[in-house]
Amino acid sequence: MEDSKGIYAEERIAVPDEFANVFSYFYTARNDSAHPVHKTLIPSFQTIIAFNFGSPARVRFGDNALWVEQCIVLGPLKRPIEYILPPDTHLLVVNFRDDAFYRFFGPVMFSEMIARHPDELLEKSCFSELWLRLKNESPHRRPGLILDFCRPYLRPRDAAFECITEARPDYVRMNAIRTIAQETGQSERNVQLNHKKYLGYTAKERSRYQKFLNALRMSQGISGKADWHQIAEASGYYDQSQLIHDFRHFMNVSPGQYLKFQAGICQTAS
Template sequence: MIYQTYQPRLARSATPKEPPLSQFIEFLWMREGDNLPQSQSRLLPIGSMELVVNLHEDKIPLFDCHSRALIGSTNGSMLCGAHSQGFIINNERKISVMGVHFKPGGSASFFALPAGELHNQRVSLDELWQGRATELRDRLLEESTWEARFLVLERFLLMVMQPLARYSAVDFALREFDRSPASTVSAVTDKVGFSARHFNKIFRDQVGLTPKLFCRIRRLQQVLDLISSKNQVDWTDIAITCGYFDQAHFIHDFRMFTNCTPTEYLVQRGFHPCHVVLLD
């Protein structure tokens, strides 16, 4: 299986008023493989949105997160809203998929509706772009190399990007949370000068999650990054390093977002820290 990422490099123009794509997007990615083990995986919350294009077939199946049964599908292009719970995907024997990993709050320049309306949702991209998603998928399929496909995707995103209003208070909060994961929501709210209720609303409109939920998910991501190359882990040390009150608090949060214990996660994690391979 091949997995590659690509850093956006282009801007719509050279003027300071036109921000580069990299201001809103962390990276583009691709996954491709043949004769892979067929299974299901749980994708863990990441705190931001993800755009996915299935180039193998023009649909993406959806599964119930508890029973793991098939409950429907989207078209071959899908937008995953910011999630606070994991969701199930199928790992087929043959895959050919591309995607866009938005920065937290970065999707606001590409989709008109508030990000909070897509919380824990996965929707066909055509519902949001009114046919443009089919155009994008067709143009990607016309190219035979991943390098060319990355360029097509990058240019397409520049074309649909809109200079929508962003909240400077939210951008400030995201920088604070990234700079110091231990920052409390109340401390950051005090700095921006808004009431907690108003700040929660504008943060959720841009990011898709409330500030408190966002920070809990990002702290989980910090845990997964710290243990990504380890098979033996001192969980007490991890809990302290990542700012949990105690090990019980850590285990509670971990199980809430991953649906497994820390020990089970080490056994079942997949090719990416946010993929947990589900056992039959």
């Protein structure tokens, strides 16, 4: 998408079928204006890698703030992230699907959100070298080069995660862990551990997020007054106050404020 002056542009780039269960898409944002661009990224429960090929971008989450000069891993994205693109900033963001981050980086402690240079996770300079190569290439070639880089490192999906994904649990209407355990003959404790290990979050966290996401999708595009009571009920909430609480938790705004400012809010979930 490009503004009327042609000075700020953002775009989603599809990935080939070979990587359909690895990445949701690539996202690019370029600020060629004379002023900073402020954006909010709402939670997606995905983990992302952001490459920057221009002026350092500022990222803020909670009480933490940092500058992205080359590349950074952020995730799983459970809370909103505010970011500022100064003039001459060019971002390229890779969105991992499901267990793809685990398949690439291996087991990582997910006690809190990761916000680190990817080389720190690998204890190698692979991504610094990749960033340098990407910087010297044209923007339209960069996604393909990233896919080529990832191909030899991606491990096959573990059978333990296949049990989770094949069950296709309904996180809103049922106990997902219990359902998976019953269908696969595992203990609930084992399913819980694998869920956190491969995805980076618990089923309880996912259930809460899924209800919020349902409400968000129902409210998108509403320009007038929304029936929040009806939206809350249809999304699986007990009452409207619970919906309001989750909007503030996941986005730092009320439902009404979201409708007013949704043009400046980005979403990575597919």
